[in-house]
Amino acid sequence: MTKQATLIVENLRKTIRRKEIIKGISFELKEGEVFGFLGPNGAGKTTTIRMLVGLIKPTSGRISICGYDLERQFTKAIRHIGCIVENPELYPYLSGWENLEHFARMVPDIPKARMNEVVELVGLQNRIHDRVSTYSLGMRQRLGIAQALLGKPKVLILDEPTNGLDPVGIREMREFIRFLAETEGLSVLVSSHLLSEIQLMCDRVAIMAKGTMLRVDTVEHLLKEQARVVWKAEPLEAAKAILAAETSIFRTDGDTLITPYEPKKLSVWNKKLVEAGVAVHEIQPKLPTLEDLFIELTGGETIE
Amino acid sequence: MNNLVYNEMLKIVRKKRLFVIAAIVAVLVALFTYAQFKQVKELQERLGTSDWRTQLQQQIIDAQNRLNSSSISEEWRKYLQIRLQQQQYYLEHDINPSAPGAPTFMRMFIENAIDLFLPLLVMVVAADLVSSEASGGTIKLLLTRPVKRGTILLSKYIALLLAISFILLTVALLSYLISGIVFGYHGWRLPLLTGFTINGEDLNTEGVHLLPQWKYVLIELGLAWYVAIVAGTLTFMLSVLMRSTAAVMGIMLAALISGAILSNMVSSWESAKYLFMVNLRLTDYISGTAPPIDGMTLGFSMTVLAVWGLLALAIAFIVFTKRDVY
Known part of the structure; x- marks a missing residue:
């Protein structure tokens, strides 16, 4: 079964004061997947997200949502998007319920039942009639999601959804996002600079830096490439020479060598080392993280 | 659209703006009522008599004497005749023109x-x-x-027009009700002089006629509403252009106050008449006070204000619909 693409971005560019901020990015979101948007501060994540929801006009390129072009058929296209851009900023002098009513009035036919449904979905039943100014950040985040879900969107865009949440809140949010994608079939785009977050909840990840898309792939794929083995051997120089002939050596770290992780060849390499009289003290597959990949890809770049 | 305007009105009301405005008006009207009450009292003490009929009769006799003299210009004669008519009307109908009722207070x-x-x-x-x-x-x-940006801004503008109308109604009602406690609620039919036009040094009395006070007040309210809409539209544009409400208020305040100051000193700077802030005193054309710059008329001032308002509205809509939002 091939899943339909709900959001298609083609060659998106944005130039502000002759400086190209977004340099032609393309990607697709599929039904029921959580898509992670990863990048250091200033990579262009927020600018891209603002273009996706129509707040910023792209200099060139195309965004289509459920088949509607965002620029030419704005109201039809935006109808299928629910979003929180940066912080969930709502009217503090209105109650949570009044905020929802306010936004419900802006979309044709949202019944009261739907409002109750989203309130229950985000678990705000007990406080929904209190003024938003009395809400904690976590509750505002929930209310923000409630308003985003009001119009039954196909695509949910969340900019830094776990920002400012406590650990319990972060886990709840993660589970909630997975639930929306798996059970409700939404496409969810999540941006974050918290790599562990993305790794835990996303199906696919896009890594952005300096306005370009460095990689777009499934989390699994990205991590597989990233797997490493740490060798502790003596004498190190001899071990390095032997391993270099077999595979590539990423780096030498003190008295250890780091090579790619290839489970089937590990014993062969080890045998060669032993036969050459190298004492192998330790062979340790290193648990892969997106963080390493991220730092490697972005190279700890500075913001221009 | 109704829903959107409802949203905007809800926000204005829930921010308690209109309530604050009504409170300010109520306090000020009470203050001015008391001040005027004191003034009337003092005048009576100074004249030594509280009988206004003898005063008025004396004034009528003076005017008749001057009309009989031959050295009086035609213009002046007409003006005096009209005033005489007015004074006789007051006497016949037993209306005291110097003791203000609530409608007079409201007009002032x-x-x-x-x-x-x-x-x-x-x-x-x-x-x-x-x-x-x-x-x-x-x-x-x-x-x-799923609403176009232009529609959102339009809903906000309509809400603003509704709020302005509400403010004017509040000003009219509160000034009538509160001052009436002291001065009484009579005086709607009091005839007033209007229709003066001033060309340079000359007073042109050709169009002068009597108008009952209720009509007069209604016209002035209409003009005030017009001025309020233009001022509101200009503020609205600044509000679109700027993120900081304080900056919007600062600029608007500076413009309004500079208008009050400029009016007193621009008589030799002719092109200043195209500035919106020296054109705000539309009611002066009705009561016949000289405009700050020669050649300004009611029609001219209203046109200048309309042009400023329409330009501001156009800028607001263009910027709002095109702008990138960060």
């Missing part, structure tokens, strides 16, 4: 509020209509609904 209040106080009240509502959404970040939620 509007005349004095039109160029500064009223625009100020309107500004309180208009200044943060858009800028507060930008600084509070709620603009992002507002603009990601």
Whole structure:
């Protein structure tokens, strides 16, 4: 079964004061997947997200949502998007319920039942009639999601959804996002600079830096490439020479060598080392993280 | 559209703006009522008599004597005749023109509020209509609904017009009701002189005629409403252009106050008459006070204000619909 693409971005560019901020990015979101948007501060994540929801006009390129072009058929296209851009900023002098009513009035036919449904979905039943100014950040985040879900969107865009949440809140949010994608079939785009977050909840990840898309792939794929083995051997120089002939050596770290992780060849390499009289003290597959990949890809770049 | 305007009105009301405005008006009207009451008292003490009929009769006799003299110009003669008519009317109908009733107070209040106080009240509502959404970040939620940007701004503008109308109604009602406690609620049919036009040094009395006070007040209210809408539209544009409500208020306040100051000293700077802030005193054309610059008429001032208002509205809509929101 091939899943339909709900959001298609083609060659998106944005130039502000002759400086190209977004340099032609393309990607697709599929039904029921959580898509992670990863990048250091200033990579262009927020600018891209603002273009996706129509707040910023792209200099060139195309965004289509459920088949509607965002620029030419704005109201039809935006109808299928629910979003929180940066912080969930709502009217503090209105109650949570009044905020929802306010936004419900802006979309044709949202019944009261739907409002109750989203309130229950985000678990705000007990406080929904209190003024938003009395809400904690976590509750505002929930209310923000409630308003985003009001119009039954196909695509949910969340900019830094776990920002400012406590650990319990972060886990709840993660589970909630997975639930929306798996059970409700939404496409969810999540941006974050918290790599562990993305790794835990996303199906696919896009890594952005300096306005370009460095990689777009499934989390699994990205991590597989990233797997490493740490060798502790003596004498190190001899071990390095032997391993270099077999595979590539990423780096030498003190008295250890780091090579790619290839489970089937590990014993062969080890045998060669032993036969050459190298004492192998330790062979340790290193648990892969997106963080390493991220730092490697972005190279700890500075913001221009 | 109704839903959107409802949303905007809800926000204005829940921010308690209109309530604050009504409270300000109530306090000021009470203050002025008391001040005027004191003034009337003092005048009576100085003249030594509280019988206005003898005073008025004396004035009529004076006027008749002057009309009989031959050295009087035609213009002046006409003016005196009309005034005589007015004074006789007062006497016949037993109306005291120097003891103000609530309608008279209301008329004077509007005349004095039109160029500064009223625009100020309107500004309180208009200044943060858009800028507060930008600084509070709620603009992002507002603009990601399936509604065109122009429609959203239009709903805000309609809400502003409704709020302005409400403010004017509040000013009219409160000034009538509160001052009436002291001065009484009579005087709607009091005839007033209007229709003077002033060309340079000459007073042109050709169009002068009597108008019952209720009509007079209605005309002035209409003009005040017009001025309030223009001031509101200008503030509205600034509110679109700027994120900071304080900056919007600052600029608007500076413009309004500079208008009051300029009016007193621009008589030799002719092109200043195209500035909106020296054109705000529309009621002066009705009561026949000389305009700050020669050649200014009611039609001219209304046109200048309309041009400023329409330009501001156009800028507001163009910027709002095109702008990138960060």
